[in-house]
Amino acid sequence: MRHLKYFCILFVITIVFISGCGNSAKTSKQHEGKIQITTTIGMIKDIVNEVGGEHVAVVGLMKSGVDPHLYKASQGDIQKLEKANIIFYNGLHLEGKMIDIFKKMAKKKTTIAVSKDISEDQLRGWDDGTEGHDPHIWFNVKHWITATKTVRDELIKYDPDHKEDYQTNADAYIKKLEELDQYAEDKIASIPEQTRVLVTAHDAFGYFGDRYGIEVMGLQGISTASEYGSKDVSELRDFLVANKIKAVFMESSVPKKAINAVVEGAKKKGHNVKIGGELFSDAMGEEGTPEGTYIGMVRHNVDTIVDALK
Incomplete structure (x- = not known):
């Protein structure tokens, strides 16, 4: 019985190995x-x-x-x-x-x-x-x-x-x-000018703001390698409160903790800011999804921003 068990295990391993080699050869041929x-x-x-x-x-x-x-x-x-x-x-x-x-x-x-x-x-x-x-x-x-x-x-x-x-x-x-x-260009222009402000976790959207006419603010700098401090959080919080900004946005490749701190800080000051959605900044969506292409990613970002700020 024991020999039969070992034989079965060896048989399965052999099949998996052959299958793997076959897939590798197929990929190589492609x-x-x-x-x-x-x-x-x-x-x-x-x-x-x-x-x-x-x-x-x-x-x-x-x-x-x-x-x-x-x-x-x-x-x-x-x-x-x-x-x-x-x-x-x-x-x-x-x-x-x-x-x-x-x-x-x-x-x-x-x-x-x-x-x-x-x-x-x-x-x-x-x-x-x-x-x-x-x-x-x-x-x-x-x-x-x-x-x-x-x-x-x-x-x-x-x-x-x-x-x-x-x-x-x-x-x-x-x-x-x-x-x-x-x-x-057309979609961003449909946002009322007074609410046309894009607030994100890090300053990745500067080119977007310049090209499509929307003010951009990020908690962190252009690189996520730069650190943010309590002063950055409080300054951004105060900006949101003073300008009655409706929404801020998370990024798929940046931890959510920082932007959540800003939202909570604004709430304590009596101003409710919603999370407008998740944007793709330094990375696209999952492969096989519309957001897993450049065009799909940009359209998703534009639609998410407009839906939250309009």
Whole structure:
């Protein structure tokens, strides 16, 4: 009986192993002949899939809910970067703990910051007094159109045989982005001007505010690596009370504790502020959902903001 039990266990292990090998071989075959690309944030992965189409196999390092400001590359991530033909990252110190890795990779393979073609006068300054810039460029859809063109041009440079496909794919995606840009502009303009204030956990929405005409305030700075203190909480609380702000917003990739403290502080001062909903800031939604795409993420954010503030 004991021998039969061991045989059954061994049989199951063998089947699982064979199945795993089969899946691995299947995946390898699917990727055969394609350009192997590794990206950091999901928004960039989305661009590469849209523009690259059938000619690329894309791996994203940072999943839904992951904060890129604090992200540290694992050994598995290094392997994914090593295996890639091309690496696309945001730049502008968004992936602050990976800068040295990108410099190292750039010496041996195409390693591109998708922000590189946005002119400096279009970039917002970093809020810590340094020479740096706000990295959250995707919140101005026009900037993300520039990033799309950068990805297109780099794919054409690497794989000129499929130039026409990359151009056609990029044109189709850019058309959708232009429609998204107009959608955001029209919807935000429908919020009464006196309540057109977006308050979030960290200052990720500056480009969004500049482009679509809404005042933006964040409890933390541009990077979540910056600390907030009781003074920051009390100043934001007092602003909400004085200006009778109706709602504040949580972010999917930032802990809720800080913004909850502001809401509670306003309540003690006699002003009820509601949580207007959850916004996607530094990471998109779960893969397979509308918010798991760049366009779906932006539309979700716009709709959530308008519903809460209108």
